[in-house]
Amino acid sequence: TFDGTWKIERNDNYDKFMEKMGVNMVKRKLAAHDNLKIFIQQTGDKFHVKESSNFRNLEIDFTLGVTFDYSLADGTEVSGSWTMEGDTLKGTFLRKDNGNQLTTTRIIQGDELIQSYSYEGVDAKRIFKKA
Ligand code: MYR
Secondary structure, eight states: OOOEEEEEEEEESHHHHHHHHTOOHHHHHHHTTOOOEEEEEEETTEEEEEEEOSSOEEEEEEETTOOEEEEOTTSOEEEEEEEEETTEEEEEEEETTTOOEEEEEEEEETTEEEEEEEETTEEEEEEEEEO
16 A cells, blocks of 8 residues: 655665756755655545655645646646556656656555656656655
8 A cells, every 4th residue: 555654765866867857957956855755645546645845745636547737846747647557556647848758656665665757768766665
C-alpha cells in the first residue's frame, strides 16, 4: 500500500532530469533540497495526495485512469493520469507548453517509496521513507 506520509530521502540523477526539463540552475539547486513530503491515501481507485515542500503545499485528488491537470513546482503545467499495473503506479503526463511526454512510476520497495521519472530519454529517481 502507498498509504502514509513519505519524506524524501535521496535523489538519483534528479539534477540531470530537471536540466532536461529546462529548469535553471538556481531552481535545480533549491529543488535538490526541497524537503518534499507526500501524504498518500488510497480509497479504491481514488487517491488523495498532500504534497508539501519548501516551495509549496497542495492537495490533489485523482482517480486511476482519469485525466487531470497538475502544475509542477516550477510552474510547468502538465495533464495526464495515473494507472495501476500490478503493484506499480504508472503516470503518463503531457506538458502543456511543448506537448512532450513525461512518465513517472511509484513503487514500494521494502520500506521505501521509489518514484521514477522519465523525460526525453533522461531518467531519475526520488526515494522516500516513511515519515
Ligand atoms: C501526484 O500524484 O503527486 C500528483 C501528480 C503528479 C504528476 C507527476 C508529474 C511529475 C513531476 C516531475 C517533477 C519534475 C520537476 C522538474
